[in-house]
Amino acid sequence: MRETRTSAGWGHLLGVLVVAPLLVLPVRAAADVWRAPALLPHELGTRGFDVLASPGTRVGEAVVTSLLVAVVATCVGMLLAWPAARGLAAVPAGARPALVAVLAMPLLVPQFATGTGLTTWFLRLGLADRAAGLVLAHLVYLLPYAVLILAPAFDDRVRRLEEAARTAGAGTLARLRFVTLPAAARPLTVAALLGFLVSWSQYGTSLAVGGGRLTLPVVLLPFVERDPQVAATLSLVFLVPPLVALGVVAAAWRRSSVRP
């Protein structure tokens, strides 16, 4: 009993440790004047938003690029990861670890290294400074995650269900619509969410490949030293997708723990 109570205390402590640091962001974002060593801001206001909205900063453009690239990269990633995951699930179990290792290799390599290497080709192909180049570069990191998450969805159970549907006379589309998609819905959601976040968070690849095409993390970083209020305001924007993802993941966990 005592052990349970101590570990509940640890859980609370962890919660505080995780959430409390984030609270500085809204305060810093709303603090127009906040000189050291005061613990509370002197003046509250919307200067952070005003600076972001001014045309010189190119922040709006960067947010749109980030969103566009993340959405396109996620969609393309899912379309490519789907057949790859099916293929991986069909590979004999003995050969799978080696294949997974090859697939996961890019995740271990520094993003700036991949980006710099790709840039030498993209310059020739006319993809540097383009959103398409950013999408391709982000796919290097998005695809391995997507395939690894989706592969377990296509286990024997799903294949047996598809086989049964085929025997019952269901066509390819009907099988996809009524058997495969519902069975793979949850891993597909998780893979898409994570894929979006992987693209959204990319810094090294975007800096190397993007050139004049800025993304949100690339415009955010210089503000941290130049103007912390603007950096905090942008960080709040940057934080929205992870929070949405957390909500979805939490809901999924709750559902799975309620089920028998």
Added chain:
Amino acid sequence: MTIVLFGGALAGAVRASLQPDPFSGAYTLSAWRSVVTDAAFRDAVAFTLVTTVAATVLSVVLALPVAAALRGRAWARTVAALPVLVPHLLVAILAVLWLGPGGLADRLLGGMPLDVVRSRSGVGIVLVYVAKEVPFLALLLLAAWDDDIAAREEAAAVHGAGPVARFRHVVVPGLRGPLTLGTLVVAAFVFGSFEVPLLVGPTQPDTIATYALRVTRIADLSGRADAAAALLVATAGSVLLAVVAGATVRRHRA
């Protein structure tokens, strides 16, 4: 597709490292020579290795008790998932706002007991990665810490094994797979660290990736080649790490 893009990236880097002057098209090893003989590069390699080892060891040591504390608590698992989803860049920004000069900790304490942000020791980088990777490792461990391990713990307890003995002889061997995998991933992340040291790391020494960025920005065509050579060293390091981890797992299975 991954292999094409990734292989292409590596090939592009190799080519760039061998061709410092794209106009003449001649291949030389001059970039490799200049990088290897650069003292700043050697400092960067040493600094990267030290921060990688420190951040990885600390993360693993802390993740085990955190995972133990989180067992059977769905809401705590959700809380722990947040740092995993938040980008490294954002965690580094939080570190600057809290722990940097004039940051909240500075104001609360009336002066920092030690420099964290921009410290030459790299403590800021280590701290950001520990904060980010402990929850990641804890979740990875929790996923594998199943009823089977719990049952074996119970059996060991019945036979009189204390908490430490149970942990050492039952839990750790049971979690060896995810522990090795997680350690590898964390080490690779820190080894390639880029935006984190740009924000909380010292100006000198660099990590390998920030060294590459710095030489790229030198307004000279050879900078790109030097950067590519440096980044290939980092890539080789990551791959070597993966091979060692793979061999370790295989040996334990055999």
